[in-house]
Amino acid sequence: MSFQLVKEIFLDNWPMYLRGAGMTIVISVISTILGAIIGLLIGVVRTIPESATRGKRVILKVVNTIFSAYVEYFRGTPMIVQAMVIYYGSALLFDIHLNRFVAAIIIVSINTGAYMAEIVRGGITSIDEGQFEAASAIGMTHFQSMFNIILPQVIRNILPATANEFVINIKDTSVLNVIGVTELFFQTKSITGNNFKFFESYFIASGIYLLMTFTITRILRHFEKRLDGPQNYDLVGNQMQV
Amino acid sequence: MERVLDIQSLRKSFGNNEVLKNINFSVDKGEVVCIIGSSGSGKSTLLRCINLLEKPDGGKIIYNGRNILESNINVYEYRTRLGMVFQQFNLFNNLNVLNNCTVGQIKVLGRSREEAEEIAMKYLKVVGMDKYINAKPRQLSGGQKQRVAIARALAMEPDVMLFDEPTSALDPEMVGEVLKVMKELAEMGLTMLVVTHEMGFAKEVSDRVVFMDKGVIAEEGEPEQIFNNPIQERTREFLRSTLQAV
Numbered sequence A: 001m002s003f004q005l006v007k008e009i010f011l012d013n014w015p016m017y018l019r020g021a022g023m024t025i026v027i028s029v030i031s032t033i034l035g036a037i038i039g040l041l042i043g044v045v046r047t048i049p050e051s052a053t054r055g056k057r058v059i060l061k062v063v064n065t066i067f068s069a070y071v072e073y074f075r076g077t078p079m080i081v082q083a084m085v086i087y088y089g090s091a092l093l094f095d096i097h098l099n100r101f102v103a104a105i106i107i108v109s110i111n112t113g114a115y116m117a118e119i120v121r122g123g124i125t126s127i128d129e130g131q132f133e134a135a136s137a138i139g140m141t142h143f144q145s146m147f148n149i150i151l152p153q154v155i156r157n158i159l160p161a162t163a164n165e166f167v168i169n170i171k172d173t174s175v176l177n178v179i180g181v182t183e184l185f186f187q188t189k190s191i192t193g194n195n196f197k198f199f200e201s202y203f204i205a206s207g208i209y210l211l212m213t214f215t216i217t218r219i220l221r222h223f224e225k226r227l228d229g230p231q232n233y234d235l236v237g238n239q240m241q242v
Numbered sequence B: 001m002e003r004v005l006d007i008q009s010l011r012k013s014f015g016n017n018e019v020l021k022n023i024n025f026s027v028d029k030g031e032v033v034c035i036i037g038s039s040g041s042g043k044s045t046l047l048r049c050i051n052l053l054e055k056p057d058g059g060k061i062i063y064n065g066r067n068i069l070e071s072n073i074n075v076y077e078y079r080t081r082l083g084m085v086f087q088q089f090n091l092f093n094n095l096n097v098l099n100n101c102t103v104g105q106i107k108v109l110g111r112s113r114e115e116a117e118e119i120a121m122k123y124l125k126v127v128g129m130d131k132y133i134n135a136k137p138r139q140l141s142g143g144q145k146q147r148v149a150i151a152r153a154l155a156m157e158p159d160v161m162l163f164d165e166p167t168s169a170l171d172p173e174m175v176g177e178v179l180k181v182m183k184e185l186a187e188m189g190l191t192m193l194v195v196t197h198e199m200g201f202a203k204e205v206s207d208r209v210v211f212m213d214k215g216v217i218a219e220e221g222e223p224e225q226i227f228n229n230p231i232q233e234r235t236r237e238f239l240r241s242t243l244q245a246v
């Protein structure tokens, strides 16, 4: 390989690479956020304590069974297959012809949601029971304690795992080329269709993937630090009136 | 005397382990009642049943004349009328000291932030933690955490304060600061129900001592009588072993 050739290919095709990378990032960002929200919602519902009334108990049981099936299916099958099933299935079974971009978001989001649901559950159960009890003892409902006390801590705790999902999503969106989403892998494939320089063209793509995942990791780590707040606190002087 | 809590024939089992068997006792306004007894006798379970963290199997809990075990009672509102202090402090780790004391007032009682902060500061002063409002729980010592937990409960301005061994998880040198605060609260006329292994505190501060043994109230009376002249053999036995251990 000559460095010259790599440079030439990049200069000839950079708008396509850029569009592909942009598409990859947009899909990954939106889907990771949506997936995290799905995971949080499922996590909150799954940890609702057993209700005293029979009707509510049954509803909760049904809902939780559906959630479990969802998590099992999407964690237990490859995303490339899920993409095919959802994209062609929605057309065949429900006569919904999804826009490829929308389909991509849906697929990656619900796939991420399945992983995040488990991560969130772990995050909630890792918060000591005592804080739940203290919240109940001052009269908070399950949802009040969740939103004011538990979830802020869960979100902080699952941030590293979410960052990890994000990185995985950047890489795994490449499978979406099977349904024709114009992300980075798809664009690279198109480029090689014209120049037949497979190695050099994909080498550039790998560099762009690495640049994206590396940058994202750094940004999120910085964000984690900021969330933790200062290490020290100031004593409030006697003279200060609140 | 105004009766705040009246516990009648309260029962609670975990599986086939009968932890509370027919408990009867009451707390009047302004009274300080200490519950003593050996480990596993059901003291924590009793407190947890009173604020419904555990669901009693039977009996009545009459609060200000109403049985709160009836189904039409708003449990959440009832719980705001009782302040609970736990052995393990259980502060909210995501919130600083001030917000630990305001979150319940704002979210549950619907007070404005200003009012909630003013009330929180008042009680943080009582426990001597008003200088630490910006600290997070992980930055405090055990004794400081417990004092904040007491302020958090007080800030809801409950009718009764329940304490479940508030000093048992503390290093010995921090026990004093928490007991001192509790003694001040007792002198302020607060109604308190305290599970404790601190016999000195029970003797000095309480109006009445309840001795629990194996799920029943074995003996109850004024501290003078319980500590100096216990009627029951098992009370004597318990006091002998605990006072020896210290």
Ligand SMILES: Nc1ncnc2c1ncn2[C@@H]1O[C@H](COP(=O)(O)OP(=O)(O)OP(=O)(O)O)[C@@H](O)[C@H]1O
Binding pocket: B014, B017, B019, B037, B038, B039, B040, B041, B042, B043, B044, B045, B046
């Ligand atoms: N959630 C629970 N599930 C099953 N058994 C329980 C539960 N909570 C308490 N118990 C049992 O109930 C009995 C009484 O426990 P409890 O905590 O009320 O005792 P205690 O008097 O507070 O003891 P200690 O002085 O050690 O705190 C014990 O045998 C305990 O194992």
Ligand SMILES: [Mg+2]
Binding pocket: B043, B044, B045, B164, B165
């Ligand atoms: Mg106990």
